[in-house]
Amino acid sequence: MRKFKLLILAFWLSAQLNAQDVHLSLFGGTANYAGDLQSRRFTFDQALFTVGLWGSYEYSNKLMLRAGLHYAQVNAQDKYQSNTLRRLRNLSFASDIWEGHLAAEFHFLGMQDRIFSPYVMGGVAVFHFNPYAYAPVSAGGQKVFLRPLSTEGQGLTGFPDRKPYQLTQVAVPLGAGVRMKLTDRITAGAEISYRITFTDYIDDVSGRYVDQNALLTQRGPLAVQMAFRTPELPDHTTDPYPINNTIRGGSAKDNYYFMGLSISYRLSQGGGSNFSGGGAAGRKYRSKLGCPTNVW
Known part of the structure; x- marks a missing residue:
């Protein structure tokens, strides 16, 4: 994470050499995740929010480079799923x-002299998550972080194939959007972007139930309660804990995605128009009046 922050800083400092081509953007919108506790890979159900800060550099008439930071909240609960067996599983998480x-x-x-400039985007991201849920009322109802409980046996003695998952991971953001020029300095935008990740534990659900006695001995009774939550449902209070290796989740990786609006400000007018292209090659695209002449 530290190396990634230094990379963003280096990008930002180099862009300052041509400040007329640099934009600072605020982003806000909805955030959601795709995983074992959602019925669909893309949905507005149970969506929460995200906010972001971007720095963008016009490298050429068609290419804009960007570095950004996001904060988001995601969550999901089995009780909202369409599948009866998943509702019976009764798991939940937030992060x-x-x-x-x-x-x-x-x-x-291109961006030269256009009011509307549609685009596609792609890159690399580093993100940090930490799934938690709330304990049953009978156990105090407190907020409980799930990774230390080893709910699927990660890190338990006797289960060498179940390794603890890392809370900081790499993702691949892909998306599309449009920027709209409001003035020579101010631009509005809309973007939807999907983060492809390489972990199945954003929701702490991935594989199979672990042996109840091993979990109880090494992590305690709360871990057992958080791993198997069916008994919290009416008419299921006496349901037995699943036998070892009973399926608990799917093998597909978890992903997350954002959709929202941005507002951007050009840090220096620089005598040129917005969406005019940047860098040594790009500046030749500038309009003398700094005004858009085309919509498309």
Whole structure:
């Protein structure tokens, strides 16, 4: 994470050499996740929020480079799933997500003298998560972070194939959006972006139930209660704990995604127009009046 922050800082300092091509953006919108506790890979159900701060550099008429930070909250509960067996599983989670990303926006129609500039984006991100849930009322109802409980046997003696998952991971952001020029300095935008990750534990659910006695002995009774929550449901209070290796979750990786609006400010007017192209090559695209002449 420290190396990634230094990379963002280096990008930002180098961009200052041509400050007329640098934009500072605020982003806000919805955040959601795709995983074992959601019925669909993309949905507005149980969506929460994200906020972000970006720095963007116009490298050329069609290419904009970007570095950004996001904070988001995601959550999901089995009780809202359409599948009866998953509702019976009765698991839930929530997590804050802190993300830093580097990305490139390709404005396929160009940015020169256009009011609207649609684009696609892609890059690399590093994010930090830490899933938690709330204990049963009978156990105090407190907020409980799930990783230390080894709910699927991660890190328990006798289960060498179940390794603890890392809370800081790499992701690949992909998305599309449009920027709209309001003035020579101010731009509004809309973007939807999907983060492909390489972990199945954003929700702390991935594989199979671990042996109840091993979990009880090494992590305690709260771990058992948080791993198997069916008995909290009416008419299921006496349901037995699943036998070792009973399926608890799926093998597909968890992902998360954002959708929202941005407002951008050009740090220095620099005598040129917004969406005019940057860098040594890009500045030749500038309009003398700094005004858009085309919409498309």
